[in-house]
Amino acid sequence: MRLESFGWLLASLWFVCPAIGQEGLALSSHRNAESQDNTDGMESMLSRGYTPLFNGADLTGWWNPYPYGEAKVIDGEIHLRADKKFFLVTERKYADFRVSVEIHLPEGPANSGVMFRCHVDENAQKKVFGYQAECDGSDRKWSGGLYDEARRGWVWPSTSGRSIEPFLEHEAESKAAFADPVIANALNRHGWNRFDITCIEDRISIEVNGVPTCSFRDTADAYGYIAIQHHGEKGQTYRFRNLFIKELPQVPAEDTVSIVEQAPVAVTKIDDQVTLVDFGKVAFGNIAMRIPRSGRGNGKLHFGEKLKNGRIDREPPGTVRYGVSDFRKGSGQIGTWIVPAPVDVRNTEQAGATGDHPPAVLTPRSWLPVMPFRWVEVEGWDGDFQPEYISRRAAFASNWNDDASSFECSNELLNEIWELCKYSIKATTFAGVYVDGDRERIPYEADAYLNQLSHYYTDDDVEMAAKTFDWLMEHGTWPTEWAPHMVFMAHAEWMQSGNDEWLSHRYESLKTKTLLHRSGEDGLIRSDELDRKRHDIVDWPQKERDGFVFTELNVVVNAFHIEALRQMAEMADGLGKSGDAQAFRDRLNLARTSFQTTFFDESTGIYRDGVGTNHSSLHANLFPLAFGIVPDEKEAGVVAWLRKQSMRCSPYAAQYFLEGLFRHGSDQKALDLIVAEGDRSWKHMVDSGTTITWEAWDLKYKPNQDWNHAWGAAPANLLPRFVLGVEPKHPGWTSATISPQPGELKYARGRVPTKLGPIVVDWTNQSTFKLSLALPDGVKATVDVPAAVGTTGVLIDGKPAVATKVRDRWVITEALVGDVVIETK
Structure with a gap:
């Protein structure tokens, strides 16, 4: 057995994020499933490729190896009652997998867990034995720990008298890990809790409500049953729902x-x-x-x-x-x-x-x-x-x-x-x-x-x-900025497909990818020593960072954070989550204001890499510009420098x-x-x-x-x-923006695929700019074109059109549909 680094696992947080105090923003460190519709939870898991272990109607696929203990299905949940410890066990064995179970502990003294790769000996007094992901309702707060039921005792954390000698080598380290408030408070004691256990070969990983609590390598068991536990408290009911498995490896x-x-x-x-x-x-x-x-x-x-x-x-x-x-x-x-x-x-x-x-x-x-x-x-x-x-x-x-x-x-x-x-x-x-x-x-x-x-x-x-x-x-x-890219991926898929249902099944999990758990009262992200040495990536390979100076407060990480907040607010609006949307916007505005006062160097007109350095790298300026963070009055200077x-x-x-x-x-x-x-x-x-x-x-x-x-x-x-200038304006390409950026090119033409059919663009850039545009049915377009020196307006299909000159562009007032020809005059 061997302990491994949490490096890659920590980056896969699903639902953990400390509360930041914004009213209406559900970003607590627990995924409070109490208020979540169970049907939504099932649909979400099915949409991500999981297979139900429990059909929601009866106990098909499960059995009780004990002569006692009661298991019933009530309102789509499994309820366990007993006055002695027992386990309800799957009929099938599994090897490599990711299993997900939601547990609701009863009030009062309570302890439960999810057995995995476990075994049954019907002739033994302790019939079920093997690995267990602990659900600990006591003040000890070891939920998400790895326990070896009826065999070797506590694996991680370990403790004298309840662990075998090899595991005691990491007793201090493992107990310190569970003393960390993020892990200690991962369990929602009075609500539903999601346990995710991943087994790949000899690697065992456990998460509670998205918080990685254990990553351990052990060779005792390569396959076995899944089981859920009643700890034996008389009169207590333990509730379980949304039991799913994804067998690995996926191909x-x-x-x-x-x-x-x-x-x-x-x-x-x-x-x-x-x-x-x-x-x-x-x-x-x-x-x-x-x-x-x-x-x-x-x-x-x-x-x-x-x-x-x-x-x-x-x-x-x-x-x-x-x-x-x-x-x-x-x-x-x-x-x-x-x-x-x-x-x-x-x-x-x-x-x-x-x-x-x-x-x-x-x-x-x-x-x-x-x-x-x-x-x-x-x-x-x-x-x-x-x-x-x-x-x-x-x-x-x-x-x-x-x-x-x-x-x-x-x-x-x-x-x-x-x-x-x-x-x-x-x-x-x-x-x-x-x-x-x-x-x-x-x-x-x-x-x-x-x-x-x-x-x-x-x-x-x-x-x-x-x-x-x-x-x-x-x-x-593992990289810090890779987490906000998950927000970008979800937003891009939503814009491309227009699939609100797909997004709604993944929305809650995206909250942790904004890096809010690392933000302070000023809205800015902090980077500790490990972040600065390993996680904050800026660019890759390292020599491509233009001499970027890593500091506790740095401009690149915060630029990604701000863009993730903006996109989260937009997606929350699209899903009708107005409270979240407003809270994200409030946080966005706070972070934007702090970003400008903290990182902008008035003496040079560009951004510094971070607090405590006067170095201004390419990256410290290209990311704020790309994400639209640079204020209008500062934009010209930053653009001129980047040019x-x-x-x-x-x-x-x-x-x-x-x-x-x-x-x-x-x-x-x-x-x-x-x-x-x-x-x-x-x-x-x-x-x-x-x-x-x-x-x-x-x-x-x-x-x-x-x-x-x-x-x-x-x-x-x-x-x-x-x-060509073609981008979606609204989800599913129901509207698009057409804004060609020709530079010194004389012509360009092309075909851009969309969900509703191809958008075909063909433009020439001579003394005037002429654009032929073919839009598929169901797509309307907002169009702007270059305003060459001397042009006075725009024609659409040879007729004058209402257009406003904004900087060096003609912005057409009317949204366009179908096939049109636009020409400056």
């Missing part, structure tokens, strides 16, 4: 990703024993190949992402992929065999060697292993090797539609960048959820959000974003840098950065010949980078959002 690609067979684009004979096969672009897959019926021994297939001197690079840098698999000659069999790609153990880890990251996303066993590659070398093939002997089995989202989107403009390099980025999104759909390339195959919140934005603008039936959101709510990662800056950030932060420039009249600067000379732009990626975008601008900036990382594909969303 998201099974139902949403398909294998496509692809013929090679070139086959080149290197020598008598080696043939190089080129599939044109990198994809995640393996090989289908005709196997020689004659000969002896094995041949080899070398898979690679990179060439060196005309051959696959067998010692590529970083995490650029190379691998080799054998194929057997002389089998005597007719037909095509699958030659699997070599397995990288890190891509399949579920518990991990150190426990510092969530489980990797697995691909279906029926596929056999896959990896990213463009080339294969066939070694040991006797005689000529023909193209028809081999194909690549590539994995892509089943509903991917290459015709759903398009983009073309007067700059051919931008067109090439668009195609690179669009294909990067398609190629990285292989896992069924968005993953961080091929190094770990783990979803990360910021990576996923950038993938999500670009996926919406390149495909027309996107289910992967919502699936990834649910995955990350249960397998969150002078180069791309001193990673492809991740570049998403926000460019958003801020596009939104604040600096479209040509944004386009210049995308196509800039040097090695810090997408031009560099195109010039390299890559077919999927990279994790970093170059290996010298991140020596272990992936060459198949979709957070590097930001132009896939930036070009249609800003050059």
Whole structure:
């Protein structure tokens, strides 16, 4: 057994957030399920892929191994009564899973819990034994502790006289953990409490009302029953509801990703024993190949992402992929065999060697292993090797539609960048959820959000974003700013789909992702020493932070907090939660005011990194601008400063840098950065010949980078959002904004997929600006266009239209529908 770091688990908090005193804002440290409709709870769990352990009507699937104890179903709850301890047990055993149970303790002395991977010996006095997640109604407050019922006693926390010797090694540490007010007060003593237990191989994690209370590794049990407990207090009724399980591992690609067979684009004979096969672009897959019926021994297939001197690079840098698999000659069999790609153990880890990251996303066993590659070398093939002997089995989202989107403009390099980025999104759909390339195959919140934005603008039936959101709510990662990205993901999905029901099932869990639990009376987020050293990320890799100085109060973390509050207020309004919406807005206004007085340097006209430093990094200014935090009277100075800056950030932060420039009249600067000379732009990626975008601008900036990382594909969303100018204004695309940002481009045209059909844009930018716009039925658009020098108004379909000149834009008063032609005059 071994204790592991809480690092990744702490980031997956669902419902914990200390009260902040705003009337009407339900952000207490408990998920008070007393007032929540039970039907809503069941629908929410079903919507996230859980299976009921209890059907709400009877005790089908459960049994009582004791000759005493009463179990009844009352109003969709299981009620247990007894005068001695007993457990109600599932009929099935489970191995790896996430189980969720809500418990309501009776008043007075009470103790209960959820048994998991437990065992039953009907002949023993203590019939049920094994792991238990403790529900402790006493003043001891050890709810969420790990107890080994009828066997080894307390595991975490441990205590003298009630734990075996190995567990006593961490007695002081574990008791200190449960003395922490966040854990000690996780249980709502007089209401419903949600227990979530996750078992993955030897890793056991327990949460109470979203508070991680225990993360421990133990090998005593790999599978067993689930059970619920009555502690034996005579006359007391213990209540249970919303009992659900999600068996692990999940394999998201099974139902949403398909294998496509692809013929090679070139086959080149290197020598008598080696043939190089080129599939044109990198994809995640393996090989289908005709196997020689004659000969002896094995041949080899070398898979690679990179060439060196005309051959696959067998010692590529970083995490650029190379691998080799054998194929057997002389089998005597007719037909095509699958030659699997070599397995990288890190891509399949579920518990991990150190426990510092969530489980990797697995691909279906029926596929056999896959990896990213463009080339294969066939070694040991006797005689000529023909193209028809081999194909690549590539994995892509089943509903991917290459015709759903398009983009073309007067700059051919931008067109090439668009195609690179669009294909990067398609190629990285292989896992069924968005993953961080091929190094770990783990979803990360910021990576996923950038993938999500670009996926919406390149495909027309996107289910992967919502699936990834649910995955990350249960397998969150460690960076501070990654948590608010979950708010961004939910908001983006809501804007894309208009699905209020989907959002309502996830709304409460989003409150913790705002970072409110780290805020002070001034509304600003504090970063303690561990946050500053590890959790506050600013940018990645570390060398891309432009010298950012980490302080207790820093501008980047607070910018993300403020944007998360703004989006939460908007979603609360959309769901009719007016009290929450107002409370979020009040907190937002407080934080905005404090942000400006705390971080803005009047002497330079830009933002400092934080309190206690005069350093002003690119990041300290690009994030406030992107999130609209900069006051109107300060905007010109911040924008002017940013216009002078180069791309001193990673492809991740570049998403926000460019958003801020596009939104604040600096479209040509944004386009210049995308196509800039040097090695810090997408031009560099195109010039390299890559077919999927990279994790970093170059290996010298991140020596272990992936060459198949979709957070590097930001132009896939930036070009249609800003050059074509198409964004949703209301959820579900019932209204859109059309605001082209042409820079010095002469024309641009494209097709933007929406839930209601494609929006087609075609504009020219000469002495006047002319825009042809085709809107699908059900979409109305608010339109503004550039106001070139000398223009005096706007024509719509050749007739004068009411429009107001705002700065350098003509804003059309009337909302437009259908097909229209707009031209400045």
